[in-house]
Amino acid sequence: MSIDASANIHPSAVVEDGAVIGPDCRVGPFCVVGEDVTLARGVVLKSHAVVTGWTEIGEGTVIFPFANIGDVPQDLKYAGEKTRLIVGARNRIREGVTMNTGTAGGGGVTRVGDDGLFMAGAHVAHDVRIGNRVILVNNASIAGHCVIDDDVIVGGLSGVHQWVRIGRGAIIGAVTMVTNDVIPYGLVQGPRGGLDGLNLVGLKRRGVDRADITALRAAFQALAQGEGAFQDRARRLAESEEGGSPYVREIVDFVLGDTDRSYLTPG
Structure with missing residues (x-):
């Protein structure tokens, strides 16, 4: 275990042997930090957050209560292999968000970029690649192996089917199921999402x-x-x-x- 002297760890938190806690981190009450977790400078875990697995959390990221970050994939083919989750800097990961590590068949790594906002209940599945400044609104779900490029917004209660790519700057409306690739700057909405135009507001x-x-x-x-x-x-x-x-x-x-x-x- 390596805990920087400037880190603030609440007495009720569980930090397992092997974890690395960087400078100026704050780990709140009843949090759990696993043995293979690395928290970079200034990471904040609010009460009851869980960060586990082989997981790296980038500088200045804030994780809110009851988020579960770095647990095993929801994939029946997963056989316990050691895979990773890498989360970038300055993300805001709100209440109840789940992000899973990768699978051997999908490259072994789930990656999240910088400056994202992952609202309450959002899900990032195994082997997903998420770019910078991405917003997942409440309860949006990204299935395994998807690629979400920079500046994408996925509306609340929307789902993105596995292996789908969403190009930079696209926007997905609320309560939309996305089953095929979305061009950069596209606008998709509807129960079965159709490409209805361009994300002119975002541009x-x-x-x-x-x-x-x-x-x-x-x-x-x-x-x-x-x-x-x-x-x-x-x-x-x-x-x-x-x-x-x-x-x-x-x-x-x-x-x-x-x-x-x-x-x-x-x-």
Whole structure:
């Protein structure tokens, strides 16, 4: 066990031998910190939080009561192999959130980026890769092996099917089931989510240039109404005037990239 002298550990907390507690950490009442856990500088565990497994928590992350971070995967194929969860810096992990370690078949690591907000009851399953500044609203669930890129918002009570990719800047409405890949900056909503447009509000909030937004809107129309298969339209889009926008190029690269699933396409 390694506990920095500046860390504050409540007497009722359980810190197992082997845990590493960094400078300025605070571990509240009735918390449990497992033997293979590393807490970086300034991590705060509020009362009754559990951090277990082979888990690293990045600097300044705050974990709220009754969250369970780093427990074993909810996967019947998991056979007890030692796998990891790596959580980045400055995340806010609210009450009742669950994040699982990886599986051997999925690469062995679940990764969460920096500056995320994981609201009450959200779930991050095994082998998921989550980027920076991602928001999972209350009770949103991300199934195994998904890739959630930077700046994505997943609405409350929504579910993302295993192996799905959600591109940067996309937004998923509340109470939506996402079963296929979502293009960058896409807007998805409905009980069985359909691609209904672009996340224009998010683009404007991030200060994206008007010319790029105009190019994105034209690109979306070309993907929605062009001839041929969805990927054929994306290839033509790469050669179009709109294809000069880096945002449009990101969508094209996403659509033409490797995936195990099909795509949500415009209605």
